[in-house]
Amino acid sequence: MKKETFKHNAASDMILEAESSASEPEKDREYPFHVVLVEPEIPANTGNISRTCALTGCKLHLVKPLGFSIDDRMLKRAGLDYWDHLNIEVHESLEEFLEEYRGEKMYYASTHAVKNYADVEYEPGSFILFGKETAGLPGEMVTSHPETAVRVPMGNDPDLRSLNLSNSVAIVLYEALRQTGFPGLI
Numbered sequence: 001m002k003k004e005t006f007k008h009n010a011a012s013d014m015i016l017e018a019e020s021s022a023s024e025p026e027k028d029r030e031y032p033f034h035v036v037l038v039e040p041e042i043p044a045n046t047g048n049i050s051r052t053c054a055l056t057g058c059k060l061h062l063v064k065p066l067g068f069s070i071d072d073r074m075l076k077r078a079g080l081d082y083w084d085h086l087n088i089e090v091h092e093s094l095e096e097f098l099e100e101y102r103g104e105k106m107y108y109a110s111t112h113a114v115k116n117y118a119d120v121e122y123e124p125g126s127f128i129l130f131g132k133e134t135a136g137l138p139g140e141m142v143t144s145h146p147e148t149a150v151r152v153p154m155g156n157d158p159d160l161r162s163l164n165l166s167n168s169v170a171i172v173l174y175e176a177l178r179q180t181g182f183p184g185l186i
């Protein structure tokens with residue numbers, strides 16, 4: 001069970017170097033929130049979300065398999081020069097992630113959730129999980145956590161499935177940050 005924790009110092013070589021050398025997770029540091037991307041598929045979305053996490057002081061968790069290489073040009077480009085301000089933890093599987101953080105407060109963002117994302121109270125330091133772009137989170141994960149499964153309201157046209165993942169992360173994360181007083185932000 002290999003877990004990778006790293007802080008980027010440069011977008012390309014450092015990402016690759018960090019991915020190949022695992023270290024212990026930073027359990028001592030507190031983050032306003034943890035954003036968890038389960039099997040993300042589109043590098044530009046992950047890059048945009050990385051930038052959002054860097055600017056808000058939140059930790060980003062990537063759960064494999066990833067639909068791109070961590071050194072993907074679009075990933076680096078979307079994250080701009082924010083990589084050295086970002087803390088990422090890469091998990092080999094969803095099961096590994098859930099085992100590692102068992103007992104932590106988690107929220108599950110899904111188009112299949114019933115609760116509006118603004119109608120729950122987010123606890124500081126909790127985890128907000130988002131699924132892959134084409135399939136979302138596993139259905140059982142959402143249905144078995146109805147009190148913390150949240151959705152962003154959208155129209156009901158069946159041809160329009162969901163918002164862009166990076167937009168959804170920003171919407172939900174900023175509501176959680178708003179509720180907790182925008183810790184560390186000006």
